[in-house]
Amino acid sequence: MNVKDVIDKKNIIISNTAMSKQEAIEKMSSLLGANGYISDIPSFQKAVNKREEEISTAVGYGVAIPHGKSEGVDKATIVILKNLSGIKWGQEIVNLVFMIAAPASANDEHLRMLSTISTFLMDETFRAKLLTAMTEDEIYKDLIEQDETKSQEDDLKKVTEDGGKYLIGISACMTGIAHTYMAAQSLENEAKKRGMKYKIQTNGSTGVENKLTAKDISEADAIVVAHDVKVDTDVFEGREFLDIPVKRAIDKPQKVVDDALALSSGYVKSDKEIKSEETEDEGKGSSFARAFYTHIMSGVSYMIPFVVVGGIFIAISFMFGIYASDPKSDQYNIWAAFFNEMGGNAAFKLYVPVLAAYISWSIADKPGLAPGMIGGMMAMNGGSGFLGGMLAGFLGGYITKLITKKTKNIPHTYQGLISVLLIPLLATFVVGFVMFFILNTPMSNLNEFLTTWLKSMNGSSAFVMGAVLAGMMSSDMGGPINKTASAFGLAMFASKIYGPSAALMVGGMVPPLGVALATLLFKNKFTNQEREAGKANWILGACFITEGAIPFAAADPLRTIPANVIGGAVGGALSMMLNITLQAPHGGIFVIPVACNKPLLYIGCILIGTVITALILGFTKRTLSESEMNKHMAAGII
Structure with missing residues (x-):
């Protein structure tokens, strides 16, 4: 049974009116009655309350999943209530309630629905989508998309029709460090899921690794070039290849491989598919x-x-x-x-x-x-x-x-x-x-105007400039906002204004260092995988490799990204307010002793930003139980 078989848009409620648990159950039951899913509302409410008396159905994460089987239920369904005011549900406060109604004659139908919904709600990104949805239609769409994604993932666990095919590619980002290898790894992981052979050449900062040969190119079934800088594509000698930005290979490897295979096979997309993709990419630039x-x-x-x-x-x-x-x-x-x-x-x-x-x-x-x-x-x-x-x-x-x-x-x-x-x-x-x-x-x-203006900055104006630059650097960790801030810093560097460089490096170092510190200070709020990844972030942060924080931001964007931005902004603001300069825009801890005019104060700015990020994460993330820890581990969430 798919979720779309038991979800009806009419059974979704968005209400911020304060209410008790019992009022919520009654409101949701009445809606099911009004929509023709329940013929005996008191009977169903009795079944739900009986289940609540046995043990609270609040499952953590601000979610409750009450459920009941009753003769009064005519058709199995789920009714959803979103309430940002918070409903006291046993010992917890919940914002999302998924109430499952199943006929008494149903076998384990409601249990299967319960299992499916529970799996969805472990995904913090998905919960965030539901909490930020403004309409019932958005909630319905998010649920259907999540169900379809889960089905696709299950299908990929089997040997697919792509098994044995050969995926090759090239990845290259601006610095040739993190994003280059993340894109390659993302494509390789997708190929592994499909049972495909693969070879991804990386044009990194130390040169070309895993270089493609003429034999690789001739045998390839699909070719992907994920790059933010120019790469030599003449080696493909007229073979069709998918040309994409590095970030798309990291974020959407499944779609990338699908498109590369379709391109290689000579498949021509319909007008409808092209229109759909244009709509999806709208706003991403021409x-x-x-x-x-x-x-x-x-x-x-x-x-x-x-x-x-x-x-x-x-x-x-x-x-x-x-x-x-x-x-x-x-x-x-x-x-x-x-x-x-x-x-x-x-x-x-x-x-x-x-x-x-x-x-x-x-x-x-x-x-x-x-x-x-x-x-x-x-x-x-x-x-x-x-x-x-x-x-x-x-x-x-x-x-x-x-x-x-x-x-x-x-x-x-x-x-x-x-x-x-x-x-x-x-x-x-x-x-x-x-x-x-x-x-x-x-x-x-x-140039002279900008130089004079920036050199005249002091006090509050320098504080604001530092906060903006470092906050931009921390926001999307290698994305377009980050790159825009970097380009501005390099322009100022060329004009021999070195304050922005210092603020930008703070913004790049704080996110991974803040995450690393949080996993150390608040161990019970992170899974084992996250704590292990946190150890690596000490080194990545010290080396000014911001991308170490990306897995944490992807898993919990509503908490991690604001924490990164606030910590980075405070550190960058202090750096510029204190007139700290850095005559090397890259290098992290290795260049601070020789390239910074006030190295100890500068390290202090980085540490202050790191501590702020860690504390925000510590106080906003909820404590995980042992069972939740195991679930996270089983799901491979990082």
């Missing part, structure tokens, strides 16, 4: 926005090592004295001059040109490198900095792409000369002309 994001992330990905190395070397130089790198100063030290030369005069002068070059490369491949890099260097020299470099990269990429398109019909004999001389020469001229005569002056003025 294909242009997706391409724009990919090009930006490609440039930033290649730029980050230059920023980190340059920042650390300059910070080491300052350790010898603020003016120790200047030969005219009494503080002059040859080692300070050496580190300053590498950091300030080499790495820092390169990272904007590198950003522009690889944005242009992402758009136009190899021919775009020279126009993009030269435009980026002009942005650096002309004062338009990070923002000017971004514009130079896009300009170089699209100009190069246009020229390449217009010259593709020139005889093959001349193509070598065209690609080596004509295309880079014309594209670079156009980019240089625009940067020199049009963009550099206004962009330089904008």
Whole structure:
């Protein structure tokens, strides 16, 4: 029996009026009578109350599941009551009541319904959906979707028609650290469920791992490319592949694999299916926005090592004295001059040109490198900095792409000369002309305005800026809000404003550290799996890898995400209010001693944010019983 067979939208009540347990039972019974499911209401109420006298049907999580079998029930059903005011149900306060009504002649029908509903309600994300639903229709839709999802999961436990098929893919995120490997793992887990063979290449920060071979590609039944930066897809030699963002592979692996298999088989979706997917993705951005994001992330990905190395070397130089790198100063030290030369005069002068070059490369491949890099260097020299470099990269990429398109019909004999001389020469001229005569002056003025404004911040204004940046960094842990905050921080870093970098790193370190501390201080509120994952979060948080908190946020978003944001925001606000700067936007605990102007105060800001996050989690999460712990373990919830 499916849930939709026993759920009727007419049997759903949303009421915030204060009521007792008995009043709730009477209200729900009366509704069933009015809707024709019960012919003898007193008889059914007596059966329900008898069950309540034996033991309370409050099952924890703010949920009660009263139930009864009676001659007065004409048709098995479930009536649902949502009451955010809270109903005292035995020793507990409940907000969701699922009352099961079964005819006396029913065998174990009501028990099967009870089991199914209980399984659903163990999922905190699902409970959160019900609690935030505004209408009866939303509650009904959530229940049906949950039932369908459960059915699909049960089906996947068996050997499916996909068994033995071969899934391959590539995953690559901006930093090449957490999301790259999470996407690969998500796809591999989905393939395992289906009995498929799999091989996912990861383009990580340390290079390509698990590299796909020509044999892999020729034998593949489905190909997925999950990326936020440009990857080489020429290796597929014309094979169809599913092109998606990394986050979709993490969040919806089942749909991703289904779509990749359909694409490989030549299946053409109907207009109805296409329309449905367009509706589902509405608000996620157009294909242009997706391409724009990919090009930006490609440039930033290649730029980050230059920023980190340059920042650390300059910070080491300052350790010898603020003016120790200047030969005219009494503080002059040859080692300070050496580190300053590498950091300030080499790495820092390169990272904007590198950003522009690889944005242009992402758009136009190899021919775009020279126009993009030269435009980026002009942005650096002309004062338009990070923002000017971004514009130079896009300009170089699209100009190069246009020229390449217009010259593709020139005889093959001349193509070598065209690609080596004509295309880079014309594209670079156009980019240089625009940067020199049009963009550099206004962009330089904008940079100067932002720099002056941010440097003038102090007290409450700096507090607010730090809170906003760190809160954004903590909110979606690697998602678009996080990336937007990071991009702003890098733009300010290019203008030699290092306060935002410090606030952002607080926002990235606090979520995993706060979760780790909470699992240590409030052990009875976390499952064994969560406590084990908490141990790993100490290391991840210290290394500025925010993604360690994602499983906890996914399992309990209504508690974990606000706790992360509040803790991160407080730590980031304190950091900027105290004028703490960080000359290395990545690296976590390893760069703080050398790249931070006030390392002890900075660590204090991180610890304060961590403690706040942990305490919020500790006080908002409910204590788990031993039986609940076992259920969570059996369900594999983390």
